[in-house]
Amino acid sequence: MPLAAEPVEALEEGGNQQQLLLATKGGPALEGLVVGSYCHDVLIRGGRVVGETLGGAAAFVSNVLDAASPREEEEQEAAPFVVVSKVGRDFAYASAPAPARRPPLLCASPTTSFHAQFSEAAASAHAPDRELRRVRACDPIYPADLPDRRFAYGLAVGVAGEVLPETLERMIRLCRAVLVDAQALIRAFDADGAVCHVSLEDTPYARLLPRVAFLKASSEEAPYVGVETARRRCCVIVTEGRDGCRLFWDGGEARVAPFPAVQVDPTGAGDSFLAGFAAGLLWGLPATDAALLGNFFGAAAVSQVGVPTFHPKMLQAVKEILEDKTTKRSSPCINGTTFTLERSNMHDELHTALQETARLMSEQQQADPANGNGGDICST
Numbered sequence: 284m285p286l287a288a289e290p291v292e293a294l295e296e297g298g299n300q301q302q303l304l305l306a307t308k309g310g311p312a313l314e315g316l317v318v319g320s321y322c323h324d325v326l327i328r329g330g331r332v333v334g335e336t337l338g339g340a341a342a343f344v345s346n347v348l349d350a351a352s353p354r355e356e357e358e359q360e361a362a363p364f365v366v367v368s369k370v371g372r373d374f375a376y377a378s379a380p381a382p383a384r385r386p387p388l389l390c391a392s393p394t395t396s397f398h399a400q401f402s403e404a405a406a407s408a409h410a411p412d413r414e415l416r417r418v419r420a421c422d423p424i425y426p427a428d429l430p431d432r433r434f435a436y437g438l439a440v441g442v443a444g445e446v447l448p449e450t451l452e453r454m455i456r457l458c459r460a461v462l463v464d465a466q467a468l469i470r471a472f473d474a475d476g477a478v479c480h481v482s483l484e485d486t487p488y489a490r491l492l493p494r495v496a497f498l499k500a501s502s503e504e505a506p507y508v509g510v511e512t513a514r515r516r517c518c519v520i521v522t523e524g525r526d527g528c529r530l531f532w533d534g535g536e537a538r539v540a541p542f543p544a545v546q547v548d549p550t551g552a553g554d555s556f557l558a559g560f561a562a563g564l565l566w567g568l569p570a571t572d573a574a575l576l577g578n579f580f581g582a583a584a585v586s587q588v589g590v591p592t593f594h595p596k597m598l599q600a601v602k603e604i605l606e607d608k609t610t611k612r613s614s615p616c617i618n619g620t621t622f623t624l625e626r627s628n629m630h631d632e633l634h635t636a637l638q639e640t641a642r643l644m645s646e647q648q649q650a651d652p653a654n655g656n657g658g659d660i661c662s663t
């Protein structure tokens with residue numbers, strides 16, 4: 284599959300080309316660009332507030348990229364990626380790890396806030412698990428807000444329409460490969476702020492799809508994406524909650540098995556999936572194998588309320604598995620000229636190894652009363 288980015292020579296607009304070239308030469312080889320705003324999440328069940336957390340796909344994505352990207356020993360602190368995010372002066376989580384590491388741009392408008400109303404009944408695998416209402420919206424992210432330099436990859440992960448079509452277009456120009464969460468493209472809000480969806484084909488984003496590498500949608504969003512049309516333009520990944528995910532491309536498809544999890548809060552599962560998937564590509568995995576890492580971090584996300592904390596032992600185990608199973612770290616697919624989509628012959632081995640880690644972590648989490656989880660948010 285060809286990559287999306289334009290040659291460096293095409294990057295004249297809005298910046299100094301010489302500077303761009305220097306930054307590309309001197310900068311980290313696999314620097315990423317994450318675009319989408321942090322937000323406030325208020326979790327409500329039965330009319331009662333049961334949690335208030337940092338939200339926004341950018342927060343969940345940063346968390347997983349920092350945890351799972353391949354890195355040299357000396358780069359322990361933070362993985363090489365930039366976050367472009369906007370918040371207001373009311374932002375309550377400036378000292379949380381993700382915003383502290385990569386501070387958002389400050390605006391006069393308030394921080395985007397969502398109320399997530401969980402149903403009283405346990406959610407089924409594909410039914411919407413919560414009703415989302417946007418109660419405040421921060422400014423959009425404009426093309427001029429993005430840094431003037433090239434990136435190996437970009438993640439467009441808006442939650443409230445903040446990634447404008449022209450901003451996505453600019454990302455495509457700056458990044459070799461762009462991965463997009465459909466929620467950044469097809470969300471609309473009714474007069475009351477309730478999240479609804481529009482058909483992707485009816486949006487200005489549709490014409491950009493052939494220049495996007497991967498488009499991720501939840502099974503609720505998939506009908507609005509139009510998988511059969513979209514798969515002819517880019518690789519589409521549909522996440523299916525506890526059932527794992529499926530990949531669709533022009534001429535092929537694959538189902539990728541899930542990992543065990545005790546779900547306490549589904550928020551951020553899709554975001555964590557996308558970042559795990561991107562990390563898998565950075566490790567040099569073909570897309571169908573990288574989706575295993577997506578499923579792994581999606582499962583880890585639902586096991587905790589809000590942005591999850593990963594146990595260092597779990598991360599060490601995952602890193603050892605990836606080091607053992609991947610051979611191409613020096614030339615990851617995301618920085619090459621094409622993507623391999625089909626599963627490799629070690630797909631099942633990788634699943635088994637990660638499953639063992641997921642099972643151990645899940646058991647530890649259930650046994651540990653001090654893991655900070657206040658019980659299951661999403662069901663009674």
Ligand SMILES: Nc1ncnc2c1ncn2[C@@H]1O[C@H](COP(=O)(O)OP(=O)(O)OP(=O)(O)O)[C@@H](O)[C@H]1O
Nearest residue numbers: 501522523524525527549550551552553578581582
């Ligand atoms: N209960 C679960 N058990 C195991 N894995 C899960 C579970 N829920 C989600 N996942 C993992 O996370 C991925 C994303 O979940 P899901 O399809 O629910 O995304 P989403 O609806 O976009 O989530 P959100 O909007 O809450 O971020 C799934 O493909 C799966 O790998």
Ligand SMILES: O[C@H]1[C@H](O)[C@@H](O)[C@H](O)[C@@H](O)[C@H]1O
Nearest residue numbers: 324338339340397442551554
């Ligand atoms: O924090 C959450 C999370 O990022 C979800 O993926 C998104 O759907 C919600 O709108 C947001 O509030």
